[in-house]
Amino acid sequence: MAPLPAKPAMKDRILETADRLFYLQGIRAVGVDTIAAEIGISKRTLYNHFPSKDALISAYLARRFVAPRASDKSPVEQILGTFDSLERRFSHKDFRGCPFVNAVAELGEDRSVRKVAVAFKESRRLRFRDLLVQLGVANAEALATQLALLVDGSIAQDLVRNDPAMARAAKEAATVLLRNAGVKVGESSAAEKAQRSRKRAT
Template sequence: MKERILKTADRLFYLEGIRAIGVDTIAAEIGISKRTLYNHFPSKDALIAAYLERRFVQPPPSAPAPSAQTAVAQILATFDSLERRFAAKDFRGCPFVNAVAEVGNHDRAVKKIAIAFKESRRVWFRERLNELGVAEADALATQLVLLVDGSIAQDLVRDDPAMARAAKEAAKVLLRNAGVDVGGDAKPMASDKGTSQ
């Protein structure tokens, strides 16, 4: 029952908004009483936190699965995954950003989970960049995360999956500037010494 409640809350919170959906709506959707819901989640705030934690442990749609791909290919595949996600009819942006925007900064649990999620994405980029031997991996990881979040915001406003492609091209520029060979379409730089992959 707890998983049914979470699945229903996930769908409704993400598609309709946290503030728009009350526990009454979630309980009615499942066919249970509010009391049954509260037996599993003592408050709406607890349900919101559980919804976000559930999203956090599941790999985000934009995160490529572990593979034998090179670190560069994995980084760039992130933007390909984003483009596919943007094209889906049910895409409503980042659930963590949405939650912070809706409940505000006063909800420390929501803010903490959102920060942890965003940091996990940044750390993932940094690990790939470290594999490539990038000198300023931490700073570049932050820049790549900004491209991800910026493309999400642009897609929401424009409803244009090509925003992910534009972010991918910008990521290639950043990677090349860091001395990374991004593949066959890379424009060699005069001082490019190449980086082992």
């Protein structure tokens, strides 16, 4: 008996809707009734697929934890491209910060939530670290942490300010940090050029 092929549509629909509402309005702010009503199903059906709201929350966070796909671009392009991609996401009106940080902020001391949030942050830091190692940077660990700080800083700032320029500011800071670590970075923006000429003049 092949495991029913086209059947798990409902569970996905529930999860997709929960994801959207949790992320946009907050986890505590969205009730299961609201999710069911949004899809047009009965609350009973929802509870037939997820045993509790907690299970739905866990599935939501697990779904947000997507592993970064491999890329054929150069390590430097991948690192700086992270900030370009952030800027695009900031410009989207539905961007509301990091779902993991938000979940920790509103669910407080919940152990499992914190655990997945830490795992997510660490996975991004490790991706930076690996790229830096490829570039031959000596202290890749410390620099990767600093790049991760810039990512989360720009996300937090955009969450309150709704200003995609925060991603560009982070990218410029990241460029300075990379150059300081001996990485050759091409494609310098006007702002960066101004910064460097200023430095020469000093």
